[in-house]
Amino acid sequence: MPQQQYANSLVLKTPGTSVKASPSDVRRNNRSLIFGLLFPDSQYSRAELGRKTGLSRVAVSDVVSDMLDEGLIYENGYETKARGKGKRGTLLGVDPTRLRVITVDLSQNHLIEGAVTDLLGTPLQRNELALSATDHVDEHTICELIKKLMVGMENVIGISVAATGVVQDGIIRQSTVFGWHDFDLKTPIENRFGLPVIVANDVVCSMLAERFFGSAGPNMLFVKLDRGIGAATLINDTAIIGENHASGEIGHISMDPDGPKCPCGKRGCLEMLVSAPLLRQQMYGAPAEKQVKILQEAGQRVASALAMPIGLLDMDDICIYGPADIINTAFLSSAQDQLDRTTTSMFRKHATIRRCECGPNATMRGAAITMVRDFVDR
Numbered sequence: 558m559p560q561q562q563y564a565n566s567l568v569l570k571t572p573g574t575s576v577k578a579s580p581s582d583v584r585r586n587n588r589s590l591i592f593g594l595l596f597p598d599s600q601y602s603r604a605e606l607g608r609k610t611g612l613s614r615v616a617v618s619d620v621v622s623d624m625l626d627e628g629l630i631y632e633n634g635y636e637t638k639a640r641g642k643g644k645r646g647t648l649l650g651v652d653p654t655r656l657r658v659i660t661v662d663l664s665q666n667h668l669i670e671g672a673v674t675d676l677l678g679t680p681l682q683r684n685e686l687a688l689s690a691t692d693h694v695d696e697h698t699i700c701e702l703i704k705k706l707m708v709g710m711e712n713v714i715g716i717s718v719a720a721t722g723v724v725q726d727g728i729i730r731q732s733t734v735f736g737w738h739d740f741d742l743k744t745p746i747e748n749r750f751g752l753p754v755i756v757a758n759d760v761v762c763s764m765l766a767e768r769f770f771g772s773a774g775p776n777m778l779f780v781k782l783d784r785g786i787g788a789a790t791l792i793n794d795t796a797i798i799g800e801n802h803a804s805g806e807i808g809h810i811s812m813d814p815d816g817p818k819c820p821c822g823k824r825g826c827l828e829m830l831v832s833a834p835l836l837r838q839q840m841y842g843a844p845a846e847k848q849v850k851i852l853q854e855a856g857q858r859v860a861s862a863l864a865m866p867i868g869l870l871d872m873d874d875i876c877i878y879g880p881a882d883i884i885n886t887a888f889l890s891s892a893q894d895q896l897d898r899t900t901t902s903m904f905r906k907h908a909t910i911r912r913c914e915c916g917p918n919a920t921m922r923g924a925a926i927t928m929v930r931d932f933v934d935r
Contacts, residue, residue: 585934587612588620592933595630595651597677597769602636602646621649628655628712629676629933653677656932659706659716659752660924661699663735664759666784666834669694670921671702673710676929678766678922682706694735696745703750715753716746717928719762719920721785725802727756733809733820734785755927760787760805761796762923763878763913768794770922771876771914778863778872779913780807782879786828786859790870808832810862827862831855833883849887856892860910864899867908878913 590610594601601609607617624630631652635645653675660678661671667688672680684705688694703716720742722732727743729735747754764779768791773779775794781787786808790797797804808828809821816825829835836855840848863875875896877884892910900908913919 584620587616588624589930589934591617591620592624592629592651595649596929597651600633600648600650602648604646605636606649628652631655651676653679655712657681657710657713658925658928659703659710659713660921660928661702661716661718662759662920662924663694663699663718663720664781664783664920669699669702671706672921673706673713674921674925676925678770678918678925678929680918680921696742699742700746700749703746707750713752714932715755715928716750717755717757717762717924718742718746719759719924720756721759721787723801723803723806724756724758727754729756730802731821736820753928753931755924755931757924757927758787758789758805759920759924760789761798762921762927763915763919764789764791764796764876764923765926766915766919766923767876767878767913769926773874773876776872777874777876778866778870779876779878780859780863782831782859782877782884783833785832788863788866790866790872792870807862807866812858812862827858831858833880836883852883852885852887853891855883856888856890857895860892860895861899863910864896867896867900868905871905873906873908875908875910876913877910878915878919884912 591606594606594609603617603621607614621630625632629652630649632647633650634648636648638645656676658674659671660674661669663669669686669688671684673682674680684702686698686702699718707713720729720732721734722737723730727741729737729740729742731738742756743754760779760781763781764777767773767779768777775791777791779789779791788805788807790804809819809823809826811823811825812827812830813825817829818824819826819829836851839851866872867875877889889910889912896908896910915922
């Protein structure tokens with residue numbers, strides 16, 4: 558049987574468990590497998606999907622027929638050459654024209670941004686809400702933004718919210734940015750709009766966008782540096798969530814126990830030393846040489862914090878996502894030098910630190926991906 562390809566499924570796996578699959582489970586798995594091969598921009602005929610997955614022609618045809626009816630995929634031309642004596646196969650691809658996702662990005666400074674996207678996470682319509690330093694953000698604020706996006710909208714498969722902090726099953730267990738603790742964001746939005754809702758960590762969302770629309774492979778350490786600092790890890794195309802859903806909280810690693818107090822309760826946390834607002838404050842009005850030095854020191858600090866997980870997990874691809882005035886050549890070059898000094902050895906090769914390629918829409922695109930995957934797996 559041909560090797561099954563799970564590269565794009567991003568299914569969270571639970572080692573050591575074995576459950577007998579029901580017919581609906583098998584169908585769901587086949588559906589996820591086929592959609593994963595097509596997402597985001599591959600095109601295959603039914604026969605080619607069968608060859609790549611090892612599924613029977615009947616199984617492929619059954620799943621494809623349902624996904625065509627739902628609007629997940631569409632027929633888009635023919636193979637350039639026929640195999641054998643038969644006619645050319647009809648090519649199938651992800652359909653960006655019919656189904657829609659509502660996404661909300663809560664990770665930006667002084668701004669909540671929402672969008673209507675297609676299945677590829679491309680924003681088709683936007684709305685935003687500017688926030689002052691004293692504005693209180695709650696579920697009502699977010700629902701009002703979603704309400705504006707929903708006007709006249711059809712074929713919406715769900716609402717996906719990218720939020721900072723520790724997120725578990727739609728509940729934000731801890732967010733130092735908003736001061737939320739055990740805050741259920743999912744339930745009131747579902748009750749208000751009657752649609753499936755996913756609340757996901759913003760850094761994981763951004764990482765998924767880089768995986769599908771950037772240059773990342775199946776293994777990556779992803780760091781997002783803006784008003785805070787968070788990380789996400791992808792291993793064999795599985796997002797690592799953690800025992801307490803708090804994987805990636807690298808911003809709350811204490812780098813200086815005598816440093817400034819952090820809202821998390823510790824002192825000298827990484828995001829209290831190198832967040833984007835802090836670095837901008839330090840650079841404001843300073844000579845160009847001083848600004849470069851500030852960014853170089855920030856790059857060294859971030860790289861020092863990453864050295865241990867890089868060595869522990871044997872990661873080579875380190876992707877940094879953040880504003881262009883912070884994550885620039887000075888920052889990245891200094892971070893790369895520090896990584897080379899602290900991680901390269903006879904046991905492991907050079908780890909590369911690079912800038913995220915997905916631009917300002919990365920978080921919303923990743924949020925859309927989480928909802929699309931959920932819809933496919935239902």
